[in-house]
Amino acid sequence: MADIADVLAEKVRAAAAAKTPLAVQGTNSRHFLGRAVESETLSIAEHAGIIDYEPRELVITARAGTPLAEIEAALDAAGQMLAFEPPRFSAESTLGGAIASGLSGPRRAYAGAVRDFVLGCRVVNGKGEILKFGGQVMKNVAGYDVSRLMTGAYGTLGVLLDVSLKVLPKPAASLTLVREYPVDQALRRMRELAGKPWPVDASCHLDGRLYLRLSGSPEAVETAKRRLGGEVLAGDELFWQHLRDWQLPMFNERPFWRLSLPAAAPMLPLDGEWLIEWGGAQRWLKTEQEIDVVRQTVADAGGHATLIGDQAGEDVFHPLPPALLALHRQLKQAFDPANILNPGRLYPEL
Amino acid sequence: MNPSRHDLIRALQAFLPDEAILADEEALRPYECDGLSAFKQLPLLVAMPETVAQVQQVMRICHQFQVPVVARGAGTGLSAGALPHSGGVLLSLAKFNRILDIDVQACTARVQPGVRNLAISQAVVPYGLFYAPDPSSQVACSIGGNVAENSGGVHCLKYGLTVHNVLKLEVITAEGELLTIGSDALDSPGYDLLALIHGSEGMLGIVVEVTVKLLPLPEAVRVLLVAFDSVEKAGQAVGDIIAAGIVPAGLEMMDNPAIRAAEDFAHAGYPTDAAAILLCEIDGGLDEVASQVARVRGVLMQSDATEVRLAVEESDRQKLWKGRKSAFPAIGRLSPDYYCMDGTIPRKALPQVLHQISELSKEFNLPVANVFHAGDGNLHPLILYDAGKPGELHRAEQLGGRILELCVKVGGTITGEHGVGVEKLDQMCVQFAPLELAQFHAIKAAFDPEGLLNPGKAVPELHRCAELGAMHVHQGQLAHPELERF
Ligand SMILES: Cc1cc2nc3c(=O)[nH]c(=O)nc-3n(C[C@H](O)[C@H](O)[C@H](O)COP(=O)(O)OP(=O)(O)OC[C@H]3O[C@@H](n4cnc5c(N)ncnc54)[C@H](O)[C@@H]3O)c2cc1C
Numbered sequence: 144m145a146d147i148a149d150v151l152a153e154k155v156r157a158a159a160a161a162k163t164p165l166a167v168q169g170t171n172s173r174h175f176l177g178r179a180v181e182s183e184t185l186s187i188a189e190h191a192g193i194i195d196y197e198p199r200e201l202v203i204t205a206r207a208g209t210p211l212a213e214i215e216a217a218l219d220a221a222g223q224m225l226a227f228e229p230p231r232f233s234a235e236s237t238l239g240g241a242i243a244s245g246l247s248g249p250r251r252a253y254a255g256a257v258r259d260f261v262l263g264c265r266v267v268n269g270k271g272e273i274l275k276f277g278g279q280v281m282k283n284v285a286g287y288d289v290s291r292l293m294t295g296a297y298g299t300l301g302v303l304l305d306v307s308l309k310v311l312p313k314p315a316a317s318l319t320l321v322r323e324y325p326v327d328q329a330l331r332r333m334r335e336l337a338g339k340p341w342p343v344d345a346s347c348h349l350d351g352r353l354y355l356r357l358s359g360s361p362e363a364v365e366t367a368k369r370r371l372g373g374e375v376l377a378g379d380e381l382f383w384q385h386l387r388d389w390q391l392p393m394f395n396e397r398p399f400w401r402l403s404l405p406a407a408a409p410m411l412p413l414d415g416e417w418l419i420e421w422g423g424a425q426r427w428l429k430t431e432q433e434i435d436v437v438r439q440t441v442a443d444a445g446g447h448a449t450l451i452g453d454q455a456g457e458d459v460f461h462p463l464p465p466a467l468l469a470l471h472r473q474l475k476q477a478f479d480p481a482n483i484l485n486p487g488r489l490y491p492e493l
Numbered sequence: 494m495n496p497s498r499h500d501l502i503r504a505l506q507a508f509l510p511d512e513a514i515l516a517d518e519e520a521l522r523p524y525e526c527d528g529l530s531a532f533k534q535l536p537l538l539v540a541m542p543e544t545v546a547q548v549q550q551v552m553r554i555c556h557q558f559q560v561p562v563v564a565r566g567a568g569t570g571l572s573a574g575a576l577p578h579s580g581g582v583l584l585s586l587a588k589f590n591r592i593l594d595i596d597v598q599a600c601t602a603r604v605q606p607g608v609r610n611l612a613i614s615q616a617v618v619p620y621g622l623f624y625a626p627d628p629s630s631q632v633a634c635s636i637g638g639n640v641a642e643n644s645g646g647v648h649c650l651k652y653g654l655t656v657h658n659v660l661k662l663e664v665i666t667a668e669g670e671l672l673t674i675g676s677d678a679l680d681s682p683g684y685d686l687l688a689l690i691h692g693s694e695g696m697l698g699i700v701v702e703v704t705v706k707l708l709p710l711p712e713a714v715r716v717l718l719v720a721f722d723s724v725e726k727a728g729q730a731v732g733d734i735i736a737a738g739i740v741p742a743g744l745e746m747m748d749n750p751a752i753r754a755a756e757d758f759a760h761a762g763y764p765t766d767a768a769a770i771l772l773c774e775i776d777g778g779l780d781e782v783a784s785q786v787a788r789v790r791g792v793l794m795q796s797d798a799t800e801v802r803l804a805v806e807e808s809d810r811q812k813l814w815k816g817r818k819s820a821f822p823a824i825g826r827l828s829p830d831y832y833c834m835d836g837t838i839p840r841k842a843l844p845q846v847l848h849q850i851s852e853l854s855k856e857f858n859l860p861v862a863n864v865f866h867a868g869d870g871n872l873h874p875l876i877l878y879d880a881g882k883p884g885e886l887h888r889a890e891q892l893g894g895r896i897l898e899l900c901v902k903v904g905g906t907i908t909g910e911h912g913v914g915v916e917k918l919d920q921m922c923v924q925f926a927p928l929e930l931a932q933f934h935a936i937k938a939a940f941d942p943e944g945l946l947n948p949g950k951a952v953p954e955l956h957r958c959a960e961l962g963a964m965h966v967h968q969g970q971l972a973h974p975e976l977e978r979f
Contacts, residue, residue: 291688312738
């Protein structure tokens with residue numbers, strides 16, 4: 144529970160001088176995400192602790208090594224939450240890992256992604272410089288939006304030190320409706336609902352059933368329940384928690400695919416086990432099909448595919464078009480000229 | 494290289510019709526400034542392409558000639574971001590004014606960058622949808638400009654800024670290359686370039702197409718007008734509403750000078766004797782709205798409000814908003830000129846900062862009216878002055894600078910939504926350390942190594958800050974009076 148920013152910066156400076164690559168790590172609960180990095184470890188786990196949390200401001204600032212569990216407990220005590228529901232892969236999963244991997248949970252399509260809630264950050268760039276961007280206020284257009292750029296960059300542009308996040312009040316009431324639906328109809332139904340002001344804040348199609356979570360004031364949830372129909376799912380909190388933390392049976396065995404698609408894309412011609420959420424915009428697939436086939440099918444539908452598993456050398460993330468890759472390399476160069484921060488974790492060229 | 498203007502025009506004429514190239518001084522005049530008219534400059538020429546291929550060619554030619562390019566949407570910007578470069582091309586996107594596609598299933602619209610913000614919502618109303626970010630300038634400003642400034646609006650407390658409501662951009666680089674940034678899905682592989690382009694003030698690329706997210710129109714909307722006998726109490730009530738777990742669709746505040754000006758102008762029915770009013774809009778399903786309105790009322794009962802009025806009828810609601818949305822022009826009638834500031838502060842600092850602004854107003858002997866997005870802590874102090882009186886503009890700018898520095902001091906920022914442009918370059922030196930500014934320059938260079946896109950805007954050169962620092966040391970005794978110091 145200390146601020147060890149200076150120590151971390153010094154280590155990065157030394158590594159940059161010696162051109163030693165560093166694998167930036169919290170508690171390594173996300174080791175199976177992204178490509179493997181062969182290098183010395185830079186642990187930020189000790190750089191932990193909530194720095195500032197005032198519920199009235201709807202903002203929390205914490206060090207990157209702070210366990211998500213600690214942050215969520217503090218928020219919970221004030222009736223607030225991280226609305227983007229980052230997955231927690233272990234009890235020690237850190238804030239830094241959640242921001243760097245940029246993953247969001249079931250509420251994402253309705254409330255926004257991690258990056259939508261990031262207000263500011265303090266980082267160490269690849270030169271070992273401690274820099275601060277954004278802030279603790281809701282609106283801020285001074286300078287380029289480096290805080291959001293860091294989100295989902297897998298630590299390849301900077302070592303996250305502190306992060307400020309917008310938080311939201313928890314809904315007063317919440318319940319889940321379930322109904323049998325074939326997948327095509329479920330996809331259509333999700334789109335119908337998205338175009339109307341229903342208080343839906345999570346949706347999921349799994350094993351022939353459509354799950355809809357309703358949230359808001361008790362009256363609103365009650366009315367929507369009556370009008371939408373379906374069975375009320377008992378113990379629904381656990382269901383969404385398992386979906387959020389990748390603990391449903393279909394996530395048990397890696398590798399599997401995360402497909403990010405235009406929400407209205409039809410069912411794709413790929414055999415396997417499917418789970419659809421985010422109103423159709425995020426789909427999970429377990430398949431025997433070739434990597435190239437999956438990627439091509441998803442790209443043709445306007446989306447991209449990420450392979451989740453511990454496959455060291457594989458291309459995990461969807462390949463970038465040459466012009467975009469070139470721009471990524473220039474950006475990497477702008478932040479980390481010695482190429483020492485998590486080299487190769489995102490793409491071999493970065 | 495300093496190419497002749499003649500050569501440049503010849504090169505552009507190869508693919509642009511004559512009427513798409515403006516070069517006469519008279520024709521250039523309307524482009525000399527944006528919404529911040531204290532800064533004026535004629536460009537070398539104006540190019541008005543109408544196809545993406547033409548924009549690419551303009552960029553390639555300018556790259557070849559090493560001529561700066563400044564993009565311009567509707568020119569409503571308030572920080573001189575679209576101020577022309579004397580030796581550069583002003584690239585107007587006014588002809589890109591078509592809505593290309595509305596996808597009701599996906600709840601998205603694909604539009605050209607010159608499309609007016611309000612036109613999007615108007616086009617999708619028949620489908621029960623709307624585009625959420627609604628700057629007060631929405632009848633005029635362009636979606637391309639909104640992306641470049643990451644504009645907000647009255648409803649961004651609940652619905653977010655432009656960056657939260659855009660899925661995909663087509664962007665042309667300084668070298669004329671067309672990039673697709675973002676996608677029709679909710680995320681894309683690699684770095685979040687989509688976020689980086691938002692608020693980049695035309696420094697990283699030219700936006701030539703925007704895919705926006707559309708939201709379902711809420712079932713019910715109610716506005717509460719709440720009056721207070723002190724500005725501090727109003728500021729306190731803002732925090733109380735949020736602390737009660739309510740996120741209103743909009744939460745706006747006006748102080749007495751603003752109330753009186755708006756009432757004179759729009760006859761909105763505001764209580765002109767109030768020290769401050771809040772407009773609190775609640776939207777959602779009928780039941781949701783009813784229960785939230787009741788809760789907000791409950792909070793306000795304990796907050797010393799002198800009046801709480803609920804607008805149920807749509808016409809009453811429109812009237813209340815009309816006063817707010819016309820507040821800038823209304824205040825414009827009070828004084829020959831006004832200067833609109835744009836800092837954001839933590840909400841808890843509202844009472845204190847509003848008090849200090851009134852102290853500064855006395856110190857500089859210039860009236861200040863406040864109309865702002867209180868829920869987000871985004872202040873818009875309007876400094877009233879008369880440019881005709883010698884020294885008043887300079888005093889207004891100094892007062893403005895002090896207000897922004899106050900915002901930084903309480904943990905806020907020098908700009909919430911209007912951007913840095915040319916206007917706030919000096920305050921950037923206050924908010925950021927040299928290493929941070931150097932990092933911004935490195936990002937810029939990654940996109941535009943030759944620095945041809947909107948040069949001199951948004952991020953100050955380090956020597957400027959160094960000189961400014963030296964100026965502060967000399968306690969306002971300017972070391973180099975010949976240097977420009979806006
Ligand atoms: C009365 C009034 C009220 C306002 N209210 C608000 C408000 O409530 N909220 C708010 O956020 N702003 C507000 N503004 C500011 C302004 O309207 C916004 O900043 C708006 O987004 C600017 O859009 P524009 O099309 O006029 O852009 P311009 O002024 O033409 O340009 C602004 C910047 O964007 C760049 N740019 C423009 N188009 C492109 C493009 N296609 N590609 C790349 N760069 C581009 C320009 O180079 C420049 O740097 C207000 C302004 C006025 C005059």
